Amino acid sequence: MKPPFPIEIDGKVIQVTEGQTVLEVCQANGIDIPVMCHFEGLPDVGACRLCLVELKGVPKLLPACTLRVAPNQVINTQTEKIKKYRKMIVEALFCERDHVCAICVANGNCELQDLAKKVGVDHMRFPDILQPLELDASHPYFVIDHNRCIMCTRCVRVCAEVEGAHNFDIKNRSYKVRIISDFNQPWGESKTCTSCGKCVAVCPVGALWSKSSYQGKIEKKKEAICDLIRKRKVNV
Amino acid sequence: MSREDLKQMAQRIQDDKKKYAYTIFACNASGCIPSGSEAVFEALKNCVKDRKLEDQVRVVSCGCMGICAQGPIVRVDPDQSIYQKVTVENAHRIIDEHIIGKTPVKDMLLFSHEKEPLINSFEETFFKKQKRVVLRNCGRIDPQSIDDYIAEGGYQALEKVLKRMGPEEVIAEVKHSRLRGRGGAGYPTGLKWEVVYKYVSDKKFVVCNADEGDPGAFMDRSVIEGDPHRVLEGMIIAAYAVGAQKGYVYIRGEYATAIKPLETAIKQAKKNGFLGETIMGTTFKFDIEIRIGAGAFVCGEQTALIASIEGRRGTPRPRPPYPAEKGLWGYPTLINNVETFANISAIIVHGGEWFCETGTTKSTGTKVFSLAGKVKNTGLIEVPMGISLREIVYDIGGGILDDREFKAAQTGGPSGGCISKEYLDRPVDYESLVELGSIMGSGGLIVMDDTSDMVDVARFFMEFCMDESCGKCVPCRVGTKQMFDLLNKIYIGRGTMADLKVLEELAIFVKEASLCGLGMSAPNPLLSSLRFFKEDFLQHIQRNEKVVKPLI
Incomplete structure (x- = not known):
């Protein structure tokens, strides 16, 4: 094991070891950083930008989930600027697609909803990007509703990296990006989907749900997936 | 192959060419093709055949000569007479009157180096303030022929590097030149090479970024179309310096006219021992492959480009x-822009000191710009760094079309910004442009006159x-979607001050x-327009507020 070295986060000196990410260190030390695309055990992509932190000496903001610790780092995670941007990111996510909590399966069990509460979003200042999207209910057990998707790509990663099926991928660019099944086929016709339901379990919002759930009653077994990944890593 | 061999080869090729009394260069680059240059080239060739002059006249299809506005361009050497707007109908006059009759066709002439009486303002202006380093061979050689490149001193830099310099010396020379990345950000090239060189790895890669995507930019494609071997030579030298064995040229799929000469050039370089297992008789091996992009602007970003080469979705x-x-x-990978690589051979041959003589202290050398928009002489230009915008627009560009008022110059494409007329005399270099809220970018330069609406430009x-x-x-x-919607709202006259x-x-x-970088620089055109042309925005908004009066 490599020797620990100290870094400074929000004025606190913390002992860390090489290879850790700043997010891991923060989570282990009770420093609250909001996350959205990050999911424990899945490869990080740094896409949602919610975990942005300030690293002294670097002009741009860096995502904590992909930033590796290094000696002499001085990191700030809660500056006014960062808080403002976190709020704007959540606002941006809300206005991007149709996020109406009252009719959503994930109401009360939704990471986006929790985030809005946490960063203090109570209304939207930006105009809606109204883009009515399709809902794919062709799969026998699950439904994907693109209107609620926030493009965190957790489902894509869990399907490719944990299940190994790689059923999901992404099509298009800009605000037109969509999650697709196989070669943009209806999910029900997918040859690769194993119907394992891992994607449903990791989805932070109500974009993926099983047909047995109804409004506000979705069950997400996130801890089970985390546990599975952890145990597999130990075996490897 | 030794230095003497290479020089002898160059001499032999030059001697071979001497049997031709005249060489006709017909521009067949992307600027002239739309105005019918391919047919002109065929017409010239057929005409030479008809007149049975094949032994005396060589007709060459060449790269961009720069004066794209006047295309198709045809140059007759050794007289260096440049003919403009040549058509299939009048192409024969060049052969009949200039070559057979020995008198230049005055009414078609752009300018001639034979002093009397044909010098016009073009020579005094368009070329006078330019300095051609990257574009030295562009329009002067046949891009499909490695012999032409060697005759112009090509691959001598590579020979010097392989036989007489160590990797560290090469890097020191590039560092000494203070060459900065020509892709836009201006990171010191020598430093980048050194970083890659210092990483210990059994495999390293060199990548040439030819995914030029800025609207209005055509520098990189012109360099590849006109002088592909110069880019290859730069890449091979870079590979030697950093210790790479494999290179990729990532080029846009839209650039079909550039991909073909590049493919030919790679084949020729392999055949002549400049690429492959034992380069020029040494143990150094390096190979180059072409990767064709599928039309995503973001793939010009380094990490997205890497993902795309690896066969994944091109996201950063x-x-x-x-x-x-x-x-x-x-693996450690060196990524440089086409123009950066094209500068290398000149730096090696003439030395870093020579390179520093041009340009400013912090931005050395020259920069290729594609001058477009509302100027008289649109085209491809190469100017020393530190030249003022006024000189580019008024001297080289010949002023604004229809002699209207200059309003703004847009540099750096969608990542850059608009510069207003108060700053026309600022030098064009990396620092000054950033200070003005724009960037050097890859070299697109769009000039706008007083009819342009800056809200529309930002939109x-x-x-x-x-x-x-x-x-x-x-x-x-x-x-970006939100900003576009708001800009659109303002543009159609529905915007408010709150917007x-x-x-x-x-x-x-x-x-x-x-x-x-795409996201980080996407608001630049908007921010710089807001900084210099806020009146344009306010005009649109006031138009709305006149209609919608507050109730109280």
């Missing part, structure tokens, strides 16, 4: 780790960024919170 990833440490398939570039955003990170994906405030707030947010 957070840096660090930088490609110099973990690039293609996790156009925002639409471009919105369409080209990869959709991975939230600020860029949603922010303008939100717009500014969004612009700063997207600039600071986005993942890659």
Whole structure:
């Protein structure tokens, strides 16, 4: 094991070891950083930008989930600027697609909803990007509703990296990006989907749900997936 | 192959060419092709055949000569007479009157170096303030012929490097030249090479970024179309310096006219021993492959480009780790722009000191710009760094079309900004442009006159960024769409002052919170327009507020 070295986060000196990410260190030390695309055990992509932190000496903001610790780092995670941007990111996510909590399966069990509460979003200042999207209910057990998707790509990663099926991928660019099944086929016709339901379990919002759930009653077994990944890593 | 061999080869090729009394260069670059240059080239060739002059006259299809506005361009050497707007109908006059009759065709002439009486303002202006380093051979050799390149001193820099310099010396020379990346950001090239060189790895890669995507930019394609071997030579030298065995040229799929000469050049270089297992008789081996992009602007971003070469979706990833440490398939990778590589052979041959003589202290050398928009002489130009914008627009560009008023110059494409006329005398170099809220960029330069509406310009570039955003990170994906919608609202006359405030707030947010360079620079055209041309925005808004009066 490599020797620990100290870094400074929000004025606190913390002992860390090489290879850790700043997010891991923060989570282990009770420093609250909001996350959205990050999911424990899945490869990080740094896409949602919610975990942005300030690293002294670097002009741009860096995502904590992909930033590796290094000696002499001085990191700030809660500056006014960062808080403002976190709020704007959540606002941006809300206005991007149709996020109406009252009719959503994930109401009360939704990471986006929790985030809005946490960063203090109570209304939207930006105009809606109204883009009515399709809902794919062709799969026998699950439904994907693109209107609620926030493009965190957790489902894509869990399907490719944990299940190994790689059923999901992404099509298009800009605000037109969509999650697709196989070669943009209806999910029900997918040859690769194993119907394992891992994607449903990791989805932070109500974009993926099983047909047995109804409004506000979705069950997400996130801890089970985390546990599975952890145990597999130990075996490897 | 030794230095003497190469020089002898060059001499032999030059002697071979001497049997031709005349060489006719017909521009067949992307600027002239749309005006019918391919047919002109055929017509010239057929005409020479008809007149049975094949032994005396060589007709060459060449790269861009720069004066794209007047195309198709044909040059007759050794007289250096340049003919403009040549058509299939009048092409024969060049052969009949100039070559057979020995008198230049005056009414078609752009200018001639034979002093009397044909010098016009063109020579005094368009070429006088230019300095051609990267474009030295462009329009002067046959890009499909390695012999032409060797005759012009090609591959001598490579020979010097392989036989008489160590990798560290090469890097020192490039560092000494203070050459900065020509792709836009201006990172010191020598430093980048050194970083890649210092990483210990059994595999390293060199990548040439030819994914030129800025609207109105055609520098890189012109360099590849006109002088592909210069780019290859730069890449091979870079590979030797950093210790790479494999190189890729990542080029846009749209550049069919550049891909073909590049493919030919790679084949020829392999055949002549400049690429492959034992380069020029040494143990150094290096190979280059072409990767064709599928039309995504974001793939010009280093990490997205790497993903695309690897065969994945072209989306950027957070840096660090930088490609110099973990690039293609996790190996140290050097990525430079086409123009950066094209500068290398000149630096090696003439030395870094010589290179520093041109330009300013911090920005050395020359820069190729594609001059477009409302100027009289649109085209491809290469100017020393530090030249003023006024000289580019009025001296080289010949002034604004229809002698209207200059309003703004847009540099750096969708990542850059608009510069207003108060700053026309500022030098064009990396620092000054950043100070003005723009960037050097890859070299697109669009001139706008007083009829241009800056809200519309900002809207156009925002639409471009919105369409080209990869959709991975939230600020860029949603922010560009929001900004475009707001700009559109203002443009059609429905905007309010509150919209303008939100717009500014969004612009700063997207600039600071986005993942890659595309998002970070997407608000630049908007921010610089707001800085210099706020009246344009206010006019649109006032138009609305006149209609919608407050109730109380």
